[in-house]
Amino acid sequence: MAQEIERKFLIDPDKLDDLNCGITIKQGYVPTSDNTAVRVRIMGDQAFLTLKGENRGAVRTEFEYEIPVSDAEQMLAELCSGPKVDKTRYLITHDKHLWELDIFAGDNLGLIVAEVELSSETEEVKLPDWITQEVTGDPKYYNSNLLENPYSNWTDKKQKP
Numbered sequence: 001m002a003q004e005i006e007r008k009f010l011i012d013p014d015k016l017d018d019l020n021c022g023i024t025i026k027q028g029y030v031p032t033s034d035n036t037a038v039r040v041r042i043m044g045d046q047a048f049l050t051l052k053g054e055n056r057g058a059v060r061t062e063f064e065y066e067i068p069v070s071d072a073e074q075m076l077a078e079l080c081s082g083p084k085v086d087k088t089r090y091l092i093t094h095d096k097h098l099w100e101l102d103i104f105a106g107d108n109l110g111l112i113v114a115e116v117e118l119s120s121e122t123e124e125v126k127l128p129d130w131i132t133q134e135v136t137g138d139p140k141y142y143n144s145n146l147l148e149n150p151y152s153n154w155t156d157k158k159q160k161p
Helices: 069-078 143-148
Strands: 003-011 023-030 037-043 046-052 059-067 085-094 097-104 112-117 131-134
Touching: 023 069, 023 143, 037 069, 037 143, 046 069, 059 069, 085 143
Parallel strands: none
Antiparallel strands: 003 059, 003 112, 003 131, 023 037, 023 085, 037 046, 046 059, 085 097, 097 112
């Protein structure tokens, strides 16, 4: 079975080294009637269609397929209702793990989230010193929920310690 095991964290941006070579991401979600997420993403010069099952802690079913950018542009315009998530992703290697650091733009400006994918739920990961708080499993940090309740609307922003 295809699955994603991922932990998500908030960070202290003042503790980051200079970030280089970020890739721009634009994504939207096709509305569904259940907890399945159907994501359309353009990442640099590539595009992907991703189906994700319901979160069970840090684990969920995930299927991802590369699609033509022109198809993704049309899907974003015609099938993905409402606003889109815009962010820049930076890849950082720390102690044998690849971290994806997302700096959000638009209505989510100010939100910075780091994710690390694991091979099992019990895999140990050494946290970089720029990590402040784990938010794995908190639905408000799901990209799909950031469309309906963007960071700019939050009254309890916890980006820094």
